[in-house]
Amino acid sequence: MKLSKKMQSAQLMERTAGLFKCPICSTGMEMVEQAKLVCENMHSFDLAKSGYVNLAPQAHTTKYDKSLFEARTKVMASGFFKPVLDKLSSLVNDHLDESDESVLLDAGCGEGTHLKAIHSRLSMETVGIGIGIDLAKEGIAAASKAYPGFIWSVADLAAMPFQDDAVDVILNVLSPANYAEFNRLLKQGGIVVKVVPESGYLQELREAFYNGKQQKEETDPVERFSEHFDDVKSERVTYMFTLPDGLLAPLIRMTPLTWGASEERVREVQQEGMKGISIDLRVIVGVSR
Numbered sequence: 001m002k003l004s005k006k007m008q009s010a011q012l013m014e015r016t017a018g019l020f021k022c023p024i025c026s027t028g029m030e031m032v033e034q035a036k037l038v039c040e041n042m043h044s045f046d047l048a049k050s051g052y053v054n055l056a057p058q059a060h061t062t063k064y065d066k067s068l069f070e071a072r073t074k075v076m077a078s079g080f081f082k083p084v085l086d087k088l089s090s091l092v093n094d095h096l097d098e099s100d101e102s103v104l105l106d107a108g109c110g111e112g113t114h115l116k117a118i119h120s121r122l123s124m125e126t127v128g129i130g131i132g133i134d135l136a137k138e139g140i141a142a143a144s145k146a147y148p149g150f151i152w153s154v155a156d157l158a159a160m161p162f163q164d165d166a167v168d169v170i171l172n173v174l175s176p177a178n179y180a181e182f183n184r185l186l187k188q189g190g191i192v193v194k195v196v197p198e199s200g201y202l203q204e205l206r207e208a209f210y211n212g213k214q215q216k217e218e219t220d221p222v223e224r225f226s227e228h229f230d231d232v233k234s235e236r237v238t239y240m241f242t243l244p245d246g247l248l249a250p251l252i253r254m255t256p257l258t259w260g261a262s263e264e265r266v267r268e269v270q271q272e273g274m275k276g277i278s279i280d281l282r283v284i285v286g287v288s289r
């Protein structure tokens with residue numbers, strides 16, 4: 001008989017329970033009755049039917065809702081990020097080459113597509129435990145439905161419900177970061193692989209909605225990153241992605257860039273159409289301190 005998603009996830013969390021810590025009192029956790037994670041002080045966190053666990057200390061509502069994550073999944077399924085994901089997988093693979101039960105954690109994983117894509121590209125020897133966390137419950141719910149076999153948790157990346165020195169690689173793609181927390185979580189010699197937007201990222205959308213105007217980043221992300229990690233390397237990944245039919249609407253929907261735009265302008269831009277869209281990202285890698 002095929003195991004339910006919840007059961008599959010409970011077994012995985014039972015095997016990896018030593019990684020978790022209680023988000024309320026920081027004591028260790030164990031899987032009880034294949035249904036909930038319980039800490040030494042009896043704080044208890046039920047697994048959802050699809051297998052994820054909510055370990056956020058309080059409920060959060062975010063602007064990232066179900067339709068946004070559906071749009072994001074559709075866009076990502078088109079190969080939109082393929083060159084970036086190839087780059088990220090090769091960096092992760094190189095790092096994990098000699099580990100056996102390695103732990104890969106995506107901090108701010110959204111609907112989980114990137115973690116799944118990168119994990120499935122790892123070589124057989126390095127395939128280990130994949131953990132995706134995000135504060136948006138809708139993202140984690142979607143991830144757990146689509147990709148069993150991973151640990152999916154609603155959690156705050158600034159206070160992650162995991163033990164010190166537990167993780168080999170932290171991915172952090174277009175999401176906020178907390179470098180002190182990343183360093184706490186990483187094993188000695190572990191790495192962070194971060195992706196930040198560069199000036200040309202989705203510039204056609206910015207032109208359509210804001211005449212190309214863009215908020216200026218106050219600090220250089222590589223500089224800030226370098227204050228927390230050693231051996232920092234960074235590389236810009238730039239290409240033009242040809243938009244297939246039907247992809248412009250979900251693309252507009254998925255990005256925070258267009259949240260301020262009027263419905264009318266969204267309709268106009270969709271009617272005008274768009275042939276291609278610029279991808280311009282920076283991949284930054286550094287070693288834990």
Ligand SMILES: C[S@@+](CC[C@H](N)C(=O)[O-])C[C@H]1O[C@@H](n2cnc3c(N)ncnc32)[C@H](O)[C@@H]1O
Nearest residue numbers: 064108109110134135136155156157173174175
């Ligand atoms: C632009 S999305 C990127 C999602 C995904 N990494 C991707 O590239 O498709 C930013 C994500 O960061 C998440 N996020 C923001 N603040 C967070 C926090 N404090 N803890 C965990 N996730 C957070 C949001 O919920 C959202 O899913």
Ligand SMILES: [Zn+2]
Nearest residue numbers: 022025039043
């Ligand atoms: Zn507790």
